[in-house]
Amino acid sequence: MTPVISGPTGKELLNAGVKTSVDEACLPVKVFLGHCLTLRNRCDCFLVPRLVNINRKDYICPKFMGLPEMTKQAVGKQPLVIWKSEKNCALGSPQAVPAALRQGFSARRIKKGLQKAEAAFHTYHRLLQQGLFPAEAEQVLGGGAPPAREKNGRRIGLIGHPYCLYDPFLNLGTVNLLHRYGFAVLTPEYFPPRQIEDELQILAKPLFWTMSQRIFGAFRLLCKEKVDGIVYLSAFACGPEALTGELVKREAKALGLPLLHLVLDEHSGEAGLVTRIEAFIDLLQRKRRFSCV
Numbered sequence: 665m666t667p668v669i670s671g672p673t674g675k676e677l678l679n680a681g682v683k684t685s686v687d688e689a690c691l692p693v694k695v696f697l698g699h700c701l702t703l704r705n706r707c708d709c710f711l712v713p714r715l716v717n718i719n720r721k722d723y724i725c726p727k728f729m730g731l732p733e734m735t736k737q738a739v740g741k742q743p744l745v746i747w748k749s750e751k752n753c754a755l756g757s758p759q760a761v762p763a764a765l766r767q768g769f770s771a772r773r774i775k776k777g778l779q780k781a782e783a784a785f786h787t788y789h790r791l792l793q794q795g796l797f798p799a800e801a802e803q804v805l806g807g808g809a810p811p812a813r814e815k816n817g818r819r820i821g822l823i824g825h826p827y828c829l830y831d832p833f834l835n836l837g838t839v840n841l842l843h844r845y846g847f848a849v850l851t852p853e854y855f856p857p858r859q860i861e862d863e864l865q866i867l868a869k870p871l872f873w874t875m876s877q878r879i880f881g882a883f884r885l886l887c888k889e890k891v892d893g894i895v896y897l898s899a900f901a902c903g904p905e906a907l908t909g910e911l912v913k914r915e916a917k918a919l920g921l922p923l924l925h926l927v928l929d930e931h932s933g934e935a936g937l938v939t940r941i942e943a944f945i946d947l948l949q950r951k952r953r954f955s956c957v
């Protein structure tokens with residue numbers, strides 16, 4: 665099989681995803697369906713993950729779990745191959761590989777392929793932990809050098825789900841804007857998972873959702889890193905966000921850390937977002953000047 669990959673997110677793609685989704689779908693699901701629709705005439709079938717667990721004790725959100733059904737609804741008759749992760753059957757385990765992909769390959773070859781993929785994934789994550797963003801990490805893996813950035817020695821935290829943080833169309837160029845202001849931008853991927861897990865010990869009850877754990881744990885680590893402030897990007901109609909957002913807001917208030925919470929949806933406009941971020945940066949600069957007096 666030859667994989668066909670969709671291009672970057674854009675307005676047309678998003679509109680197609682919005683049209684085909686149910687109203688309750690969150691923005692990233694709409695974007696995902698838009699990507700599927702752009703591939704409809706270019707492939708024979710779709711490989712869709714059904715993520716249930718990626719860690720033993722917590723879960724991926726229900727909208728993620730229902731992705732294959734929503735994709736089926738959007739693409740019609742085109743067949744789906746579902747790659748399923750469940751308890752005791754992680755995405756990287758040989759039993760999770762769909763039968764359609766296993767055909768013609770020995771168990772040994774499949775295992776070797778998965779190990780190779782895991783090693784590449786860890787290399788990629790190590791680059792993210794050095795403060796690179798996905799496009800830059802890919803550039804480095806391809807043999808290039810990361811772009812030089814103007815730095816003012818200041819750091820800002822950026823938290824949220826990875827699809828909100830790393831898709832420049834979805835976040836309307838937030839990362840570039842922060843870089844243009846000279847900030848080093850730290851995201852949850854900057855921290856090793858073990859460190860994030862340790863931060864969750866302060867919670868009286870464990871958080872049910874994997875992504876929420878990452879956001880909350882990274883938020884606490886960013887506070888310890890003494891960043892100037894934190895920008896929290898969340899997606900409209902995200903269920904787990906209702907709880908995570910509240911936890912983060914309360915913690916930021918208790919610690920006196922400036923927090924800007926932005927909710928992204930298909931109607932978000934660049935001008936409005938830029939104005940809010942610039943006002944936040946202005947506030948951080950004033951706070952710094954004030955604390956130096």
Ligand code: SF4
Pocket residue numbers: 690691692693725726727728825875899901902903904905
């Ligand atoms: S975690 Fe939130 S944004 Fe992500 S798929 Fe689930 S509902 Fe959507």
